Amino acid sequence: MAHPTDDKNFRLPTTLRPRRYTATVTLDLEGRAFRGEQRVELELSQPTQEIILHANALELGEVTFRAGNDTRKPASVRVAPVSEAVVLTFDAPLPAGAATLDVLWTGRFSDGLRGLYAAGQVAATQFEAADARRLFPCFDEPAFKAHWALTVRVPPGHTVLGNGKVVKDEADGALRKVTFQETELLSSYLIALVVGPLVGTPEELVEGVPVRTWALKEKAHLAKFGQDAALQVLPRLREYFGLPYAFGKVDQVGIPDFEAGAMENAGLITYREVALLLDPATAPLSVQKRVAEVVTHELAHQWFGNWVTMVWWDDLWLNEAFATWMAFKIVDQWRPEWRMWLDFDAHRASALALDALKSTHPIHGEVRNAGEAGESFDAITYEKGGAVLRMIEGFLGEGPFRDGIRLYMRKHARANAVKDDLWNALGEAAKQPVSELATAWIGQSGFPLVSVKVEGRKVELAQRRLYSEPGVKSPETWPVPMVLRYEDGAGVREQRVLFRDSQATVTLEGTGEVKWLCANGGSTGFYRVAYEKAALDRLTANLGTLAPSERISLLADTWALVRAGLAPVADLLDLAGRFGDEEDEAVLDELIGRLGYIESRLTEGEDQERFRRWVESLLGGGLKKLGWQSVKGEEDRVRLRRAALVRAVGGLARSPETLAEARPLVARMLQGDNTALDANLLDTAVGMVARAGDAALFDELLKRMPTEPDPATQRRYLMALTSFEDPKLTERAQALLFSETVKTQDVAGFATGLLANRTGRDAWWQQLQARWKDLVARTGAAPMLLRRVVEGLGLLRTREHLEQVKALLQANPVPEAQQATAQTLERLTQDVVLRERVSPEVSAWLKRRP
Numbered sequence: 001m002a003h004p005t006d007d008k009n010f011r012l013p014t015t016l017r018p019r020r021y022t023a024t025v026t027l028d029l030e031g032r033a034f035r036g037e038q039r040v041e042l043e044l045s046q047p048t049q050e051i052i053l054h055a056n057a058l059e060l061g062e063v064t065f066r067a068g069n070d071t072r073k074p075a076s077v078r079v080a081p082v083s084e085a086v087v088l089t090f091d092a093p094l095p096a097g098a099a100t101l102d103v104l105w106t107g108r109f110s111d112g113l114r115g116l117y118a119a120g121q122v123a124a125t126q127f128e129a130a131d132a133r134r135l136f137p138c139f140d141e142p143a144f145k146a147h148w149a150l151t152v153r154v155p156p157g158h159t160v161l162g163n164g165k166v167v168k169d170e171a172d173g174a175l176r177k178v179t180f181q182e183t184e185l186l187s188s189y190l191i192a193l194v195v196g197p198l199v200g201t202p203e204e205l206v207e208g209v210p211v212r213t214w215a216l217k218e219k220a221h222l223a224k225f226g227q228d229a230a231l232q233v234l235p236r237l238r239e240y241f242g243l244p245y246a247f248g249k250v251d252q253v254g255i256p257d258f259e260a261g262a263m264e265n266a267g268l269i270t271y272r273e274v275a276l277l278l279d280p281a282t283a284p285l286s287v288q289k290r291v292a293e294v295v296t297h298e299l300a301h302q303w304f305g306n307w308v309t310m311v312w313w314d315d316l317w318l319n320e321a322f323a324t325w326m327a328f329k330i331v332d333q334w335r336p337e338w339r340m341w342l343d344f345d346a347h348r349a350s351a352l353a354l355d356a357l358k359s360t361h362p363i364h365g366e367v368r369n370a371g372e373a374g375e376s377f378d379a380i381t382y383e384k385g386g387a388v389l390r391m392i393e394g395f396l397g398e399g400p401f402r403d404g405i406r407l408y409m410r411k412h413a414r415a416n417a418v419k420d421d422l423w424n425a426l427g428e429a430a431k432q433p434v435s436e437l438a439t440a441w442i443g444q445s446g447f448p449l450v451s452v453k454v455e456g457r458k459v460e461l462a463q464r465r466l467y468s469e470p471g472v473k474s475p476e477t478w479p480v481p482m483v484l485r486y487e488d489g490a491g492v493r494e495q496r497v498l499f500r501d502s503q504a505t506v507t508l509e510g511t512g513e514v515k516w517l518c519a520n521g522g523s524t525g526f527y528r529v530a531y532e533k534a535a536l537d538r539l540t541a542n543l544g545t546l547a548p549s550e551r552i553s554l555l556a557d558t559w560a561l562v563r564a565g566l567a568p569v570a571d572l573l574d575l576a577g578r579f580g581d582e583e584d585e586a587v588l589d590e591l592i593g594r595l596g597y598i599e600s601r602l603t604e605g606e607d608q609e610r611f612r613r614w615v616e617s618l619l620g621g622g623l624k625k626l627g628w629q630s631v632k633g634e635e636d637r638v639r640l641r642r643a644a645l646v647r648a649v650g651g652l653a654r655s656p657e658t659l660a661e662a663r664p665l666v667a668r669m670l671q672g673d674n675t676a677l678d679a680n681l682l683d684t685a686v687g688m689v690a691r692a693g694d695a696a697l698f699d700e701l702l703k704r705m706p707t708e709p710d711p712a713t714q715r716r717y718l719m720a721l722t723s724f725e726d727p728k729l730t731e732r733a734q735a736l737l738f739s740e741t742v743k744t745q746d747v748a749g750f751a752t753g754l755l756a757n758r759t760g761r762d763a764w765w766q767q768l769q770a771r772w773k774d775l776v777a778r779t780g781a782a783p784m785l786l787r788r789v790v791e792g793l794g795l796l797r798t799r800e801h802l803e804q805v806k807a808l809l810q811a812n813p814v815p816e817a818q819q820a821t822a823q824t825l826e827r828l829t830q831d832v833v834l835r836e837r838v839s840p841e842v843s844a845w846l847k848r849r850p
Contacts, residue, residue, distance in 0.1 A: 009368040010083040011141065011312075012052060015045045018139050018146040020182075025135070026153040026175070027195060032109035032118055036136065040101045040146075047093040051101065054133035054140035056084040056115070061104035063088060067095050084133055084140075084370075103137050110134055112259075112780020113744055119257035121216070122196030124270060126263060129313060130370030132188035140370075142187040143311045143416050149182040152193060159198040159214065161251050163191060163267045183266060184246055185414045187309050192265035194253050201227045206234045209245050215254040215277055219709045222277035225288065226252055229295040236330050237296075241303045242406045243413075250302075252276060252295070254711075257743045259782040260377075262294050264301030264323075271298075272745060273711035284643075284680045285636055287712045289331070289338055297327035304405075308412040313373035315419055317363045317442070320377070321385020325393075328386075337636070342586040344386070345523055345549055349556055349590075351383035352528070355447055356468035356560070359822040362445045363388065364419055374783035375819045380445075387526045388441045394524050395437065395481040395498070396430040404429035437498075440478050441526070448478050449566075450499070452519045453532040457508040459484065459517065461499055466528050469830055470565025477502050478527075485521030487545065488512045494521055516542045523549035528557045530566065540578060551582075552590040559594050563834060569602075569841045580618045585640035588619075592648045599652055601797055601831060602839050603846075610846045616653040623649050628661055630678045643680040650688045662689050670700060683716055690720035698729050706741065718746060722753030730760030734767060738774060747778045748785045752792030765796065769804065772812050787820040794828050802832050 023038035042051075051065070051074075065072040065088075074088040110117045115134025116125050125135060133140040150162055156176045160166075164181030171177070183191075199220040200212040204227070211234070213227040230250055238244060247267035258272040275294045278287055304326070305319035324347075332340040354360055363385045367373050393401040404426030412421060419442060420435070427434040449466035452459060461482075465474040480499040485492065489512035497506050508514060516538040519529045531539060543551060558575055561567035572594065579591050595615055603611045623645040630639055650658035666689045668676035677685055690697060698721065705717040721733045734754055736742055742750045754764045768775060779785040793805050805828060809821050 008082050008371065010080075010085065012054075012139055012144065013048075014143070016048060016051065017043050017045075018144055019043055020147040020149065021136070021138065022149045023136060024151040024153065025193070027116075027123060029118075029123060029155060029158075029195070033107070034109070034116065034135070035104075035106045037104050038102070038136065040103070040138075042099045042101055044094060044096045044099060046096050049090050049093045051088040051090075051094070053086050053088070053103075053137045054084055054130070055079075055086045055105070055137040056131070056133045057110075058086075058105045058107045058134075058137060060086060060137060061106070062102070063104075064102040065090065065094060065099060066102070067097065067099040070095065084130070086137065105137055107135065110780075113257060113782045113785075114259070114780075116193070119255050122194065122198070122256055124194045124196075124253075124255045124258070125192050125265075126259060126270070127191060127265075128189040128263060129316075129373040130189065132191055135193075136188070136191075138188050140188045141312070142189060142309050145185040145187050145309065145414070145416065147182050147185060148191055149180075150191070150193070151177060151179045152195070153177050154195050157197075158195050159200070161192075161194040161198075161214065161253060161268055163247065163265060165210075165249050181248060184307075186266050186306065190264070190266045190306055190309075192263070192268045192270060194255070194268065194270065198253065200251075204231060206231050207238060207245070209234065209248075209250060211250045211252075213252040213254075213276070215273070216256065219254065219273065219277055219711075222279055222710060223254070225278050225280050225283075226254075226271075226276040226291055226295055229292045230299060232334050233292075233296045233299055233330050236333055237299055237303065237326070240326070240330070240402060240405075241409055243303065243307070243409055245302060246307055247302060250299070252298075257745050259745060259784050262298045264298045264305060266302065266306045269298045274715055277711055279710060282674060282679050282710070283712060284682060285338075285640060286680070289340065289343060292331050292335070292338075293327045293340070293343075296330050297323045300326040300330070303409060307414065308409055309416050311416040311418050313367040313370065313376060314364060315417075316367070316373060316376045317381045317385040318417070318419060318422065320382045321363065321389055324382045324386035325389045339548075339586065342549060342552070344390075345552055346586070346589065347379075347383045348387045348526070351379040351387065352447065352526070352556075352560070353468070353827075354379050354823065355384055355445065356466055356564075357823055357826050358467065358469065358472065359819070359826045360445045361819065362443050364442045365445075371783075371816065374816060375787070377784060378787070378819070384447075384526065385442075388438075390524055391441070391481055391526055392426070392434065392437060394483070395496075396426065396432055396434070400430035400432070401426065404434075437479050437481070444476060444478070446474070446476060448476075448480055448527045449530055449564075450480060450482070450519060450527050451530045451532070452517070452535055454514060454517050454535045454538075457510070457514060459506045459508060459519075461497075461504045461506060461519075463499065463502060463527075466560065466564060468560070468563045469826075470833075475502075480525065480527055482519060482525060483521035484508065484517060484519060485550070486517040487515040487542070492545070516545070518546060518550050520553055521550070522547065523553040528560050529553070530557070530561055540575060543578060548584045548587050551579075551584070551587045555579075555587075555590050555594060562838070563830070565837075569598075569838045570845050573598075573842070573845050577618065580621070583622075583641060585637055585644050588641065588644035588648070592644060592652060595648070596652050598842060601835055602842050607839075607843045607846055610849075611842070612653040612655075614846065614849065616649055616655050619645055619648045620653070620655065623658070628665065628677075628681070639678055639680045642678070643684065646681055647684045651684050654688075659688060659692060670704075682713075686716055686720050687723050690723040691725050693724055693729075694726065695729060698724055698732065702736075702741075715746070715749075718742070718750065719753050722750060722757055725757065725759040727759060727763075730754075730757055730763070733757075734760065734764050738771070738778065742778075744778065744780050744782070744785070747775070748788035748792060751775060751789060752795065755792055755795040761796075765801070765804075769808055772808060776812075776814065781816065783816040786814050786817045790814055790817045790820045790824050794824050794831070796828065797831070797835065799832050799836070802828055 020041040025036045078087040114131040153175045160178045162180035168179040198214040200214045213223040254273040254276045261275045262271040300323040304322045328344045408425035423435045448463040451462040484495045701717045708714040
């Protein structure tokens with residue numbers, strides 16, 4: 001095994017394991033420093049002369065090893081900064097068996113959003129993947145589970161939250177001493193502390209578990225929705241797993257500055273405020289659904305991730321893919337009218353786009369160190385992983401799949417597991433060869449393009465890997481669980497096929513003429529479909545018969561074929577032209593997304609104006625029919641359809657008439673009239689009015705943004721500041737990024753918003769190149785934020801931009817975002833080539849129109 005002093009890939013030896021940490025941490029909130037003392041109960045399976053602990057930027061004081069009557073001090077304490085560890089070397093071997101290690105240490109709050117850090121008035125922790133070592137000297141790998149008995153000493157007057165219930169709260173001189181109930185066996189990344197002026201909802205019990213949701217005082221009125229969501233989904237999760245909740249209580253906390261969306265710390269879940277806090281009377285439905293989904297995702301982790309934990313970060317997907325899939329499943333049970341699986345399809349689209357690149361990665365891939373683990377938090381791990389689990393559930397059946405999950409949870413309770421443990425449990429419960437199906441999808445990157453030809457009742461299938469780069473071919477195949485949905489004289493029926501080979505012929509059940517066939521019925525499969533022309537014509541002639549998810553897939557698959565050079569862009573445009581009367585808001589969202597790409601990247605000048613007018617003629621009638629004002633008792637789906645149409649006609653097509661209608665409504669809203677605009681219209685209306693706005697509006701939004709208690713409204717105003725197209729105002733917005741106006745958590749989004757601004761883009765890009773190191777520093781080296789900063793460069797458009805991006809990232813590499821760098825460069829290269837190849841085709845298509 002490599003020694004930690006010279007190898008960042010160092011892994012802890014398994015011959016020494018922690019069993020219990022008993023730690024007291026004293027926080028100096030004003031000085032942003034801390035000191036700690038802890039006893040670690042150890043088990044040594046063999047004698048050793050070294051004890052290796054993780055510690056990052058900690059100063060160790062006195063260290064004492066005890067085994068029975070044997071007390072030792074280390075002969076040396078050597079810091080190993082490359083592996084973020086300290087090596088305690090003793091003069092003679094330490095005996096095997098039970099022992100304790102006492103450690104004193106000091107440290108300082110982290111500057112970024114990891115370890116223990118200051119988020120405004122709140123001190124909070126974020127330890128995943130490997131930052132518990134910034135607060136505790138510990139065994140900071142997920143396989144080293146232990147009990148944690150924590151005490152915190154802080155100045156009085158603060159709310160103090162930990163993983164367990166408070167069992168003692170007492171004065172300790174000038175400080176307050178809070179002792180928490182000892183935890184269940186937990187990995188170090190799941191330990192958490194939050195201290196600050198927080199206000200909680202009243203405690204409510206669900207199946208005996210106390211639940212509270214916390215926020216800063218001025219935002220306390222926004223906590224009820226997240227609280228109610230937890231109360232609704234906890235019993236559903238308990239029923240699914242067949243196991244009670246294990247961690248004593250649930251505290252949910254909105255943190256004012258937070259890197260991720262949320263973190264599933266056992267019993268103390270921390271959230272970015274926008275992912276937890278809202279006013280249901282004024283929040284768009286998309287925000288409500290997102291909060292419900294995130295709350296459910298984190299609560300699902302309390303079982304899948306916290307109760308049973310991966311051994312190492314290469315199985316991170318075991319946590320995240322399952323929680324992603326489970327969140328949609330449980331929220332769909334709770335609120336079926338929300339049609340959450342259509343939202344899941346939109347999430348899956350990001351994974352399909354990423355997985356069509358050569359620089360993609362398998363769901364389960366090699367992770368050599370904790371730094372690489374940070375790059376695994378992407379759409380492949382979450383969305384593709386969730387989609388594959390959904391596909392396997394569809395193949396096995398809902399009941400057998402759930403039985404397998406319950407078996408897995410029982411077998412590995414309080415312990416760690418690897419992917420094969422899950423496959424074995426599913427296979428045992430379902431009596432199916434799950435490993436064959438799962439291994440291909442989890443261990444192999446990419447996905448298939450399934451070609452379909454229908455001759456009578458014979459369906460000819462062929463598969464090959466789909467790359468978004470034209471001309472790239474690869475021989476891989478997958479066992480593809482397909483649902484063939486079709487209509488014949490007897491009506492609509494489904495037939496399931498496991499398509500294993502590169503080619504196959506399937507005979508459809510039933511008799512008579514097949515009117516149409518959808519080769520990804522219900523859109524549950526993680527693959528794209530290319531229909532032979534006659535089969536495609538029959539599908540498009542029966543759009544109204546297809547399910548919304550199938551119409552979405554038809555649009556998305558056609559666009560994927562255009563990107564890959566397997567279909568002309570006219571196919572996509574002709575297909576889009578058939579959706580003028582579309583009334584499903586989820587299908588409209590997909591349509592508008594594809595048309596938005598064409599408008600922003602594939603057209604300019606006169607062609608861009610022609611394209612906008614075509615979009616307005618296609619969808620403007622639907623908006624005029626609905627109008628801007630919702631009526632009493634109107635269904636949510638109608639409101640969402642209106643929002644999509646406003647986004648298309650006002651946002652994408654830039655209709656002067658729609659902008660003129662929006663201006664007075666936004667003005668009334670800013671004057672305090674909450675009835676002026678339906679909540680679902682706010683983001684689009686404010687954005688489009690800001691785009692054409694003046695200095696007075698800029699000043700108004702800039703003034704309101706920092707003091708706005710609702711985090712969704714605050715973000716709406718913040719991002720609107722990036723939209724102003726008056727050159728003087730774009731300059732003012734650009735200057736804000738390097739000020740305290742933009743929180744660390746919002747740096748990547750704000751920088752990306754500035755790159756999306758068409759009048760300010762080039763000037764901002766020049767500034768960004770000159771101040772790249774300043775921008776990277778503004779992220780606090782947070783891996784997720786750095787990834788998003790790099791990905792934002794993909795909004796640039798020209799070949800000159802591409803070469804400049806390559807030069808910038810080559811001269812200033814971002815080690816925490818190597819994967820994102822490769823993916824962004826590959827995607828931007830493809831976008832530039834697509835623009836050069838397809839723009840003339842779009843122009844010709846537009847000119848053929850009357």
